[in-house]
Amino acid sequence: MSEDDLTNEATVYSIYIASTPQKVWDALTKTEFTTKYFFGRSVESDWKKGSSWLLRMPDGRVDVKGLVREANPPKKLVVTWNIDWAPMPLPEAIVTYEIEDLGTGVVRLTMTEDHPTPIPAKLLEGGRKGWPMILSGLKSLVETGKPLPMPTPQPPKELQK
Amino acid sequence: MNMDAVFRALADESRRQLLDRLRDKNGQTLGELCEGLDMSRQAVTKHLGILEEANLVATQKRGREKLHFLNPVPIFDIADRWIGKFERGRLRALSDLKKALESEEE
Numbered sequence: 001m002s003e004d005d006l007t008n009e010a011t012v013y014s015i016y017i018a019s020t021p022q023k024v025w026d027a028l029t030k031t032e033f034t035t036k037y038f039f040g041r042s043v044e045s046d047w048k049k050g051s052s053w054l055l056r057m058p059d060g061r062v063d064v065k066g067l068v069r070e071a072n073p074p075k076k077l078v079v080t081w082n083i084d085w086a087p088m089p090l091p092e093a094i095v096t097y098e099i100e101d102l103g104t105g106v107v108r109l110t111m112t113e114d115h116p117t118p119i120p121a122k123l124l125e126g127g128r129k130g131w132p133m134i135l136s137g138l139k140s141l142v143e144t145g146k147p148l149p150m151p152t153p154q155p156p157k158e159l160q161k
Numbered sequence: 162m163n164m165d166a167v168f169r170a171l172a173d174e175s176r177r178q179l180l181d182r183l184r185d186k187n188g189q190t191l192g193e194l195c196e197g198l199d200m201s202r203q204a205v206t207k208h209l210g211i212l213e214e215a216n217l218v219a220t221q222k223r224g225r226e227k228l229h230f231l232n233p234v235p236i237f238d239i240a241d242r243w244i245g246k247f248e249r250g251r252l253r254a255l256s257d258l259k260k261a262l263e264s265e266e267e
Contacts, residue, residue, distance in 0.1 A: 009187045012219040012230035110219060132237035148241065 006118035011128055014110040015135045019142045021099045021107050025074035027142050028097055036147040037137030039130070047071045053079055061085065066092070075099055081113070091117030111135065163215070167235045170215035175200060176208045180217060183231035190226050 017024055027033040031042040038055070041063055045053030049071055055064040066080035081093040094114040101107050111131060115124070137148045170176055182194060195205050209229060212218040219232040244252065 010221075010228075010230065011187065012221055013232050013234050014216060014219040015234045016216065112221065128233075132234045135234055136238055136241060 005121045007121045007124055008115040008118040009124065010115070011113040011124070011131065012110065013131050013135055014108055015139055016102075017107050017109055017139045017142055018105055019107055021074035021101050023142050024099050024107055024109055024138075025077075027138050028077060029073075033138075033141060037141050038134055047073070047077070069094070090123065091115065091119055093119075109135065109138070164235075164239065166215040167217065167239065170211050170217055173208070173211075175204070176212055179205070179208055179212065180231055183218070183229060187230050188221075188228045190228060194229065 027037070029043060029045070029047050031044065034041055034043045034055075035058075040058040042056045043053065044056065045051055045068060047053070047068055049068055051068045053066055053068055054062050057063045062085070064081055064083055066082050068077070068079055070076060070078035075098065077097045079095050081095045083090045094112075094116065096110075096112040096114070098110045098112075099107055100110070113127065113131075133148075140146060140148045178198075179194060183189060186193075191202070191206065191209070194209070195202050198205065200208075209218060213220060216235050217232055219230045221228050221230065
């Protein structure tokens with residue numbers, strides 16, 4: 001696939017975390033946690049089906065916003081994912097978090113990013129680089145109480161003004 | 162995370178080849194992954210099982226089909242263990258330089 005091609009390939013990342021489903025749910029949905037692993041971003045929502053949600057950058061600007069499609073704590077969260085600050089329009093993505101209790105003090109968190117409308121392959125690539133850091137950071141935070149010391153990656157050139 | 166399982170899974174050319182194929186096109190069925198490969202369907206199934214166990218491949222059921230996705234999270238964890246916060250940028254620069262120089266020679 002060339003970089004300029006459009007794609008609607010899904011991305012599915014999973015990580016095993018020595019914790020409880022509730023703690024992982026809290027890490028996904030509470031600002032006090034997301035600021036420590038989601039590149040400093042805070043989340044805002046009441047996490048009810050149909051409510052809006054957003055991800056705010058450390059400087060207060062809105063990074064991502066969308067609607068809560070499904071909220072089944074502490075098992076499943078589905079949100080729409082819109083970025084409208086970029087110079088080029090980005091079609092809406094759907095992000096699903098599934099938390100499975102494996103019953104041995106371990107949960108598996110799976111993040112799925114679906115693109116019902118195709119997007120340029122290089123933008124998809126950019127998003128794919130961020131998620132492993134986010135998920136590893138979440139795991140460290142939940143397991144040890146300490147965030148990973150990670151640099152914040154820059155968004156792809158196409159998204160910068 | 163069991164790092165031994167990740168290294169064992171990666172220590173096989175056929176399994177690395179399967180990961181390459183998923184990198185080119187994510188979310189393939191067993192049938193699609195078998196196409197054009199010099200491996201029996203049984204062998205591919207076995208390799209996918211080992212990759213899944215190491216969490217290098219994540220799967221999803223879509224209707225009656227099982228789709229396979231490249232999951233780089235364990236590889237990120239390995240890199241994170243030995244590559245420091247400040248080395249990352251420099252290594253990226255070296256890697257970009259290598260790619261640029263090698264593509265010039267072609």
